Amino acid sequence: MIVLNYHELVRASPPNAWCLTHGTFDAHLALYRDKLVSPQTFLENCDHPKAGRSGSVLLTFDDGFLSDYTHVYARYATTGAIPGFMSFIPVDFIGSPGRMTWEMIEEIGRSGVAIGSHGMAHADLTTVSDDELDRELTVSKSMLEDRLGRPVTLFAFPYGRFSRRVWDAALKAGYTHLFTIQLGYHRGFEPFLYSRLCLTNNMDEGYMRQHLRDPDGMRGPAWKISTRLGLYRQLMHLRYR
Ligand SMILES: [Zn+2]
Secondary structure (H helix, E strand, O other): OOOEEEEEOOOOOOOOOOOHHHHHHHHHHHHHHHHHHOOHHHHHHHOOOOOOOOOOOOEEEEOOOOHHHHHHHHHHOOOOOOOOOEEEEEEEHHHOOOOHHHHHHHHHHHHOEEEEEEOOOOOOOOOOOOOHHHHHHHHHHHHHHHHHHOOOOOOOHHHHHOOHHHHHHHHHHOOEEEEOOOOOOOEEOOOOOEOOOOOOOOHHHHHHHHHHHHHHHOOOOHHHHHOOOOOHHHHHHOOOO
C-alpha cells in the first residue's frame, strides 16, 4: 500500500511548499481515486505480507488544518468520494486560526476519519528532553482520547523527525502505528513504522504518477544497495540511534 501525506489545501496561492491548491489535490485524486482505501481497511491489512506491494492508497493529513474539515471531509468524505482519511493533530494548535476546533475533530472522528496524535506543540521530538517527550506523547494522546471517547493509537512524527529514543517512548505511551515521511511502500524498516510520501507543491502530476507506479523507485542508492545486501534495517538503526 502507499500512504500519502498532505497538509493544508487552499483555493489559490499556497503560502508554503506543503500547501496544495484544491486544483492540484483534485488532479492527484483523479490519478488514484479508484485505489483509495479507508483507514480501517488500511489498519486491518497493513501487516499482512501480501499488502506490501498492493497499489492501494491511503490519505493522511497532518497538522489539524481547517481544510481537513472544510474541504477534505465536507467535500469528499461526506459524499463518499473518498473512503476516509487519517488526520494527525498537534493538540496545542486546536482552535487556533486556520486549524480545526475540538468540535470539528469530534465530528470527523465520529464519522470514521481516523484521528491520530501529532504531539502537542509540533516539536522536533529528537531534540526535546525525556520529560518533554513524554508530555508530547502522553498528554496529546489522553486529551484526544478524552474528547473522542476511544483509544488513539496512531502517531505521526512532527517534521517526520524521529530516533530510536522517540519510537521507544511512543510505543511505551501506547501508540501502535507510527507514521514517518520516508519514501516507499507503507512498510517501514520496523513493523510499527509506516512510510509516507510528504507532498509538496513542486511535485507535479508526473511525479505523482511515477510514485504511484513504483514508490520504491524514488528511493536513493543507499536504500537500493543496502536492501540488496539485506542491511537496510541495520543501516537505519545506525542512522536513527
Ligand atoms: Zn506536521
